[in-house]
Amino acid sequence: MTVRKNAPQGRNAAPSSGGTTPAGRRRTVSERNRPLWLLTPGALLIGLIIAVPLALGVYISMLQLDQYTIRKWVSAPFIGLKNFVEAFTGTDLVHAFFNSVSFSVIATLITVPIGVYAALATQNRFGGRSLVRSLFLVPYVLPSFVVGTFWRTMLQPDGIVNKFLSGLGIAPPQWLYGPASYWVLIAVEVWAAWPFIYLMALAGLQSVDQEVHEAAAIDGALWWTKLRYVIFPYLKGPVALAFLIATLHHLNNFTLAFLLFGVPAPTDVQLLPTLVYSMSFTSLRFGMGAAMALLSLVLIALPLFFYLRAVRLDTGTEKGGKR
Template sequence: MTTSNSASGTRPAARAARRASGPAPAVGPDSTSEESPTRSVPAIAEGFETPAGNRRRGPSERNRPLWMLVPGGVLMIIVIIVPLLLGIYMSLLDLDQYTLRQWIEAPFIGIANYIEAVSQTNLFHGVWLSVSYSFIATVIAMPIGIAAAVATQNAFKGRAVVRSVFLIPYILPSFVVATVWRTMFQPGGIIDKSFHLLGADPGLFLNGPNTYWTLIFVQIWASWPFIYLLALAGLQAVDHEVHEASALDGALWWTKLRYVIFPYLKGPVSLAFIIGMLNHINNFTLPFVLFGIPAPHDVELLPVLTYVTSFQSFRFGLSAAMAVVSLILIAIPLFIYLRVVKLDEAEQGGRK
């Protein structure tokens, strides 16, 4: 009995001693305490952590981000940077039909083209028309697109067909849209006859003071599906549990739209507004096909004015200066949007 008690008392002590001393060394060919060099080198080269905890990268992994950017960088230089620099250089030359054949040797006149564009052309008028028509068309198209997205959010019979029909104005080319509406707006067209059947005489749609609102109407019809697509994508991000919680709380449809759905649409709708504005400001095909050249004074937008100056007056240097002004005009709202997005991300990061 005494022997068994002493043996049981020594067992915990032996276990404690083994824990303190660590695992016993293994016996055999793999019992070396140091790894062979052939095993440690690949671990460092492949980017594993060293015993000190620092991650070392091999030559291929260290240079990988640079060579992966080469194809996109070369394409950007060829497609964007080089034409941009050529356009800026052309805006500083007295380039017309007489000096075009040897345009590299054309007289250098500095900012004279910019001064002439501001003082002797309808540049400010074209800028005002482009900005105002783009803003009005985008603002009116936004609630139409959002309403269409909300209406087709929930499943119902024939939803796929309705969504496909909504996308027709967006997938049609601009020259097709302009040609169809030009046919309907011309004297004797279906729209003109419809007004006369109602006893109204709206006047000419493709010439005169109505051309500005005709352009806005056609632009709204062609652009609202883009806002609809982005709004629909934003609605897909709304968690289903949020809908269930608002339904259990007895929220009305307007309260649900305002406090549940609209917060999720802030980002997509802002992006749609900026992209729509930039697209409308730089739109040339729609007014060119809808009204022809020379365009009426009320729809002589900046892209149309640049085209007329270049290919009818053959003042290529002056038109290049107008194109640079158009580029600056487009860059302003884009910079504002990127700045707002950056500040929004910084605020969210600070909240976290």
């Protein structure tokens, strides 16, 4: 008769459940929370650069803070939500809101097809492909200050664009003022922003396996069929992420509108960033500018929410905590 011995309880024993260590010792509270403690420096830094300015912005938005009270802003009159009410009823905030949303959506809808098409056109090898790819990136790598100054110079009444159109017998419009200014802003933004979509789409195309292309060729798939059922599924994720990032970028683009049209901007191209800047540093109504900035933050938070959901980390778990 064989005697069944108990499992050893020494140092080589298997770890038991219940949060114990391999030696059989239960982990302390500090050991279980060690990952949270490691995040403390980053959390403090985020608090300094985000939470503190945001709290000050909320406080300033409830003050009657202008050029007369800025010297002692802590003791400025507290007016509550009057700045927010006046921002909706007595300013161009609603008009600037619709301008910003329409501008960002139209610019994104135009840049996405251009970027994807450019990525597909430069995917296969051909002579001079490296040169073409480098030229495609020129608008994206140029600073916004250079882009805005360059296009403003070209679109002046005596600029090269008007001279070219006059030579063709076409009466040029007023590019930097009036209804045409809105479409000028969109055109310049598209010119400067489409290479970002191109880079994201090109990165997605690099993930397509060569075996997939070979299988499609063996099956005799046509160009459109291959593009729709083989390539586009690989591009859906990168292009969707690029769509969200580009929309956020267009909503926040202050430099281009400021350089093209100045401050205060014409009514047709009055965007939220330029309106906040004009109210704060031209009219010197800092409390009103802070209120408008907070309202702009709410607008930006909407696409940001979808952006964070798109890039959330995959923990490898399913509903119910099962692997």
